[in-house]
Amino acid sequence: MSNRPPRAADRTRPAVLPAAGLLPAAAAPARLRVGVVGAGRVGAVLGAALAAAGHDVVAAAGLSTDSQRRAARLLPGVPLRPADEVVATSDLVVLAVPDDTLSGLVTGLAETGAWRRGQLLFHTSGAHGLAVLAPAERAGVLSLALHPVMTFSGGPEDLDRLVAAPFGVTSRPEHRAVAETLVLEMGGEPVWVAEGDRGLWHVALVTGANHLVTLVAEAADLLRTAGVDDPARVLTPLLTAALEGGLRRGDQALTGPVSRGDVGTVAAHLQTLTERAPSSVDAYVAMARRTTERALASGRLRRHEGTPLLDLLDSAEEAAR
Incomplete structure (x- = not known):
């Protein structure tokens, strides 16, 4: 895989995701429906990066006034909904929440039956790997850990900072190509981190x-x-x-x-x-x-x-x- 981050013009649709068998054949040419849970400084920017890559951000969750303002600025027209509704409408779910709340969120969504087989999910925590996503995996979700090594202000300038920014990538070996493709589509550079080395x-x-x-x-x-x-x-x-x-x-x-x-x-x-x-x-x-x-x-x-x-x-x- 090339070390050059794709330009926005190159990133019009996922090249690897359909080939990995994650979407039905009829949906292969389509964009992924993306939901962002945690439209804060990180989540709103990554949602905007995925939108720039050609995906369709369909919903976001954000409780604070600042999150709502960021979503309005970076994800214009994207409705704000409760987390379970965001998950229900999405092919790819981005969890960009504080480290200490991530486990409870994943477990709580699993208990409501929100996760479904065939979905893609990644969290942005540097402190966690895949273990925290186990409740979603048991429901048949393909789970990834993609940690952007960058500080975020929550403004549009963060999109430029993502270009060539390293992302700590942790996944099952068979899903590594999917993880790296998502990082490249967001403009970053994947850096492999083993599960045991995440901390x-x-x-x-x-x-x-x-x-x-x-x-x-x-x-x-x-x-x-x-x-x-x-x-x-x-x-x-x-x-x-x-x-x-x-x-x-x-x-x-x-x-x-x-x-x-x-x-x-x-x-x-x-x-x-x-x-x-x-x-x-x-x-x-x-x-x-x-x-x-x-x-x-x-x-x-x-x-x-x-x-x-x-x-x-x-x-x-x-x-x-």
């Missing part, structure tokens, strides 16, 4: 994206405390270079006092934080410890250089308790 996949992405935002915001707050009016102006070139270096070279891109074994500088940092920003001490200690451990493991630090750093961080942690 680690999500942890990795949360660590890289969500925690990165926290670190950037923390650094900006410290600069404001130091009297810098525009932290972004100071941080942008530094963090851009650090991110590029980390992605290219991993631990070998480490710089700064920890990577040099400068115990005195790290001790001074801890003292400054204790005096000026005490709420940041724990985060600094945790990150400095992990940085020291990675620098030791990668050979950036020798044992006699890293041990004093770890001893200092242990003392700081004890003092904080």
Whole structure:
């Protein structure tokens, strides 16, 4: 399968789905009727992407006022209905709901008899694989897990962000072509993730994206405390270079006092934080410890250089308790 995401003009109908025997022969040339349960920032955008690929979004479910506004903007003319009615009218159901509500939703719909044999279903959760969809599978639904690795604002610009965006794909082996075709039709790039690796996949992405935002915001707050009016102006070139270096070279891109074994500088940092920003001490200690451990493991630090750093961080942690 080509690595090039199809252009919208290329994605007029599903090329693999009918061949996989998922639709009756008479329906093979037709578009899939798509229902979106959870017309939030992710669901509304993926529904719009499927519509752009030539499918027919027939219904959506969204409870909040924001969801209703997004649906009106991104899925114009698509009626909002209860989740069970959305499922009843759809060949392909997209579940774009919070991780903690996904299991209850799938089970609840199964208990009402909403699922039917021959339907397609995918959820967008990074934390879950196929196990959470078992109640639907028992009803004969072909289930997939397609997690877009992208942040969503819920606006039309998100459609452009989907182009070449990775999607974590988990499916039964015999359904992999179907899963990858759907991702390509939405403009993304499929990345295979085994069922047993789904949790680690999500942890990795949360660590890289969500925690990165926290670190950037923390650094900006410290600069404001130091009297810098525009932290972004100071941080942008530094963090851009650090991110590029980390992605290219991993631990070998480490710089700064920890990577040099400068115990005195790290001790001074801890003292400054204790005096000026005490709420940041724990985060600094945790990150400095992990940085020291990675620098030791990668050979950036020798044992006699890293041990004093770890001893200092242990003392700081004890003092904080």
